Structures are given as C-alpha cells and as structure tokens.
Amino acid sequence: MKIAIIEDQPEKLQEILYFLEEFYEVKPCIKICESLKSGLILIKNDQDFDLILLDMSMPVLDAKHDSHGLKPENFAGRELMKQMKIRGISVPVVVVTQYAVFEKDNITLAELNEEFEKSYQDFYKGCVYFQSSSDDWMQELAEVLRGCNEQL
Template sequence: MKILIVEDQADKKDNIEKYLLDNLSDISVNDCCSLRGGLKEVVTNPTYDLILLDMSMPNFDPSEAYYDDSPESYAGKELMEQMRLRGISIPVIVVTQYSSFEGGSVALDGLSEMFSDQFSDFYKGCIYYNSATENWKSDLGKLINSINE
C-alpha cells in the first residue's frame, strides 16, 4: 500500500507515519507539507492507494518564494476540489486536530458530512487527531481496514 501524508506539522506527521509503519505491512509512505506540494505530488504520482490529509496547512512549501506559514483553514478541502476537477479519485482520509471550523460554527461531523456529499467517490472519513490520546489510532485503523476490504 502506497500512502501519501499531506501534513505541515512535523510531530503529527511523524506520529501518523510511526503508527502506519508499526501496524501495516507492505506499505510505503511519502509526505508533503502544503496544499501546493500535496497537489503536485498527487498529479505527478497518481498511483497512491491512500491520502491522509490535514485540513489546515500553508498553501506553499517553505522552499517556495510565496511561502507564508499561516495555515489556510480549508486547504485540505481545496486539495480534494482540485482532485475532483482532475478526475483523481485516490481514497482520502482527513486527519485534523480541530474539532470545529469557522469559529466553531461548523463541527467536525458536519464537515465530514459535507465532504461525503461533495467528494463521495474518494472521501472515506475524518479522524480527530489528539496527541494526548490514542483514540485516533484505532479510528484510523478502522477506516484503513474498511478501504482495504
């Protein structure tokens, strides 16, 4: 299984990658840290079996001239919109540290429901990541297993 992690926070990315490597066999993991980096990777290498996608991240990589480390709240949604426009339907699981968006007016469940409607051909679910608990690991494992069935 070839997995792409699109995540700008190194600790979170490392924890997710460690979980994957410790719990899945026959996998390879690549990563990107921005919307643009993730889109470029998906377009040039559309052979991924799964994308683990952060919702809030910078638009550009730190190496790019336009880099601004201010995260874009819906960068993950933008990546999925770009995938849909290009006919790319690699399964996506959103892994986010936020339980709500838009100043608390949109809960994570509501966001996931919206994504299920808009990106039904490839959106597989949403995981609430919290480094202080282990719940995200079992939730992620269940979603990955459902994709592999």
C-alpha cells in the same frame, strides 16, 4: 501499499508515521508533502497512490518556498479535494485533523464529514480526529483504514 501524507506539522506527522509502521505488516511506500501545492502536484503527477492521509489546515506553499512566513489555509484539505474532483483524480482520501469545530464557519467535524461524504463520495473515505494527548485517534484511523482495505 503506496501512501501520500499531506501534513505540515512535524510532530503529528511523526505520530502518523509510527502508526502506519505498526498498522501495516509490510512497510508501506510513503511520500510526504507539507503544503497544499506540493500535495496537489504530487498526486497530479502520480495518481498511483493507494491512499492519501490529508491534513485540513496547512500552508498553501512549502516552507522552503515561502520566505514571507507561511500563508496558511484553514481549509486547505477541502481545497485539495475540490481540485482532485475538478481534475478527475480519484485516490482514496482520509482526513486526519486536529480540531473538532471550525470556529468562524461554526462547522463541526461531523458536519464537515457529512459535506465531504456528499461532495467527494468517489474518493473520500472518512475523517479522524487527531489528539496528541490521546491514542484514540489511532483506533479510529485503524478502523477507517480497515474499511478502505476491504473496499480495495
């Protein structure tokens, strides 16, 4: 199993890594990116991934490449999927996000999920609401991943 995790928050990343270790019997091969650009380059150059776990809000560039302080992109995850679609890249994606409502656009996670299902049906597999204070997200993610595995 080869997994790309595109996530900029170390704590959340750590929890996802713990989860994956538990979830898979055989330790998966994991590549990590912390920005939209590095994520895109990773999957552009290597489309051999079985799964992408994608954060929704992250910086455009990696911290080490942005000495101004990070310029964040609230919908970086959406942009990455758009780029994948435009470029004909079709690796299964699961969005793992920390918020239920995206305020300015007033879009709920459920609505966003619906939008992604319509727009990226070739590779979008679902989204999981991550909360550090609870472990419910692990069950949700496990369910989505089981669904992915069945399809694989």
